Amino acid sequence: MSLQQYPSVLLENAVNEFAKLPGVGRKSALRLVLHLLKQSEEDVDLFGNAVIRMRREVKRCRSCHNISDTDLCDICANPARDHSLLCVVENIKDVMSVENTQQFRGVYHVLGGIISPMDGIGPADLEIDSLVQRVHGGEVHEVLLALSPTMEGDTTNFYIYRKIADSGVPITTIARGVSIGDELEYADEVTLGRSIVNRVPFTMKN
Amino acid sequence: MSLQQYPSVLLENAVNEFAKLPGVGRKSALRLVLHLLKQSEEDVDLFGNAVIRMRREVKRCRSCHNISDTDLCDICANPARDHSLLCVVENIKDVMSVENTQQFRGVYHVLGGIISPMDGIGPADLEIDSLVQRVHGGEVHEVLLALSPTMEGDTTNFYIYRKIADSGVPITTIARGVSIGDELEYADEVTLGRSIVNRVPFTMKN
Numbered sequence: 001m002s003l004q005q006y007p008s009v010l011l012e013n014a015v016n017e018f019a020k021l022p023g024v025g026r027k028s029a030l031r032l033v034l035h036l037l038k039q040s041e042e043d044v045d046l047f048g049n050a051v052i053r054m055r056r057e058v059k060r061c062r063s064c065h066n067i068s069d070t071d072l073c074d075i076c077a078n079p080a081r082d083h084s085l086l087c088v089v090e091n092i093k094d095v096m097s098v099e100n101t102q103q104f105r106g107v108y109h110v111l112g113g114i115i116s117p118m119d120g121i122g123p124a125d126l127e128i129d130s131l132v133q134r135v136h137g138g139e140v141h142e143v144l145l146a147l148s149p150t151m152e153g154d155t156t157n158f159y160i161y162r163k164i165a166d167s168g169v170p171i172t173t174i175a176r177g178v179s180i181g182d183e184l185e186y187a188d189e190v191t192l193g194r195s196i197v198n199r200v201p202f203t204m205k206n
Numbered sequence: 207m208s209l210q211q212y213p214s215v216l217l218e219n220a221v222n223e224f225a226k227l228p229g230v231g232r233k234s235a236l237r238l239v240l241h242l243l244k245q246s247e248e249d250v251d252l253f254g255n256a257v258i259r260m261r262r263e264v265k266r267c268r269s270c271h272n273i274s275d276t277d278l279c280d281i282c283a284n285p286a287r288d289h290s291l292l293c294v295v296e297n298i299k300d301v302m303s304v305e306n307t308q309q310f311r312g313v314y315h316v317l318g319g320i321i322s323p324m325d326g327i328g329p330a331d332l333e334i335d336s337l338v339q340r341v342h343g344g345e346v347h348e349v350l351l352a353l354s355p356t357m358e359g360d361t362t363n364f365y366i367y368r369k370i371a372d373s374g375v376p377i378t379t380i381a382r383g384v385s386i387g388d389e390l391e392y393a394d395e396v397t398l399g400r401s402i403v404n405r406v407p408f409t410m411k412n
Binding site: 056 | 213216217221223224226227228229240241243247250251252254258259260262263265272273279280281299301305306
């Protein structure tokens with residue numbers, strides 16, 4: 001379709017904003033905006049303000065770097081969790097995936113990404129220094145590396161391993177029930193849950 | 207996936223709002239929200255406010271009922287358009303589709319829907335009375351019915367035909383180059399453009 005004529009600049013602005021979202025083309029953006037146009041002003045206010053508030057007010061947990069409504073997230077603040085078992089994940093979604101399995105009672109460390117030279121993401125861009133500090137802090141008795149079984153995940157595992165091996169803290173990794181090359185977030189709960197229960201000592205080979 | 211644990215109520219609210227949009231599941235909603243979380247506060251404000259402002263400030267043209275930033279839309283306010291040729295369409299998107307063909311220099315009447323007993327939409331829910339008034343007003347010399355060639359479109363065409371046949375104003379319909387059963391908004395510009403140029407007198411048969 002050639003250049004689209006919008007009947008209203010207000011509409012066009014809203015479509016432009018939606019079309020910036022990943023996976024949303026201009027046709028989909030228009031459909032979403034026209035749907036919102038049919039909702040009540042109050043409902044659209046709720047939508048817009050939920051997004052604005054979320055961005056402005058959400059915090060990062062000072063311990064695990066997961067997002068949180070408080071300085072220390074619910075998981076890190078929970079005394080019933082095992083604070084000696086530390087699960088290292090790439091991002092927020094992976095915390096949610098692991099929590100969903102209900103197989104993990106430890107705490108997390110969210111790297112905020114994965115080492116990927118192709119995307120220009122190096123160790124300094126991730127929460128690796130703070131991880132090393134936590135592991136050397138004495139409270140952690142096991143580090144469970146739960147990164148996606150991809151080349152980038154493996155690279156990140158190796159990098160972390162080299163940084164914390166001298167701490168003497170045992171390092172494990174989730175069992176590769178998850179097929180090699182898959183993204184962690186698409187794994188089903190049963191497979192991911194079993195891979196946590198069957199975790200194995202980390203070596204340079206597995 | 208069973209009930210999802212969100213690390214933040216603010217995040218959960220935003221995901222819930224996105225998941226209300228048509229065609230957006232909870233996984234997609236989460237992905238969109240996490241994308242916004244990575245954008246600057248200013249950019250997310252722009253997004254949220256564009257949507258809120260659009261809903262609060264956009265108007266309906268008092269003549270054709272298309273959406274507009276002003277009381278009378280740009281098309282109705284344009285003296286270069288042929289105000290004696292009135293194109294009846296279902297909704298805003300169809301105005302945009304017809305405008306995109308650059309084959310139509312008349313004006314529009316947006317019904318705001320289509321007669322669909324299955325969805326509980328009857329003539330009283332649509333801008334049909336105002337259409338009848340416009341047609342009987344004297345300025346209109348041709349009514350072009352440009353509804354989707356579906357059962358609902360045909361029903362609506364017949365209903366309008368019966369309401370305005372006594373005005374003596376010629377009634378045409380877009381040529382059925384568009385395949386029967388398709389939605390108008392998915393027609394390609396060339397087909398839709400040709401179907402406007404080749405419009406034919408409306409009868410109960412075509």
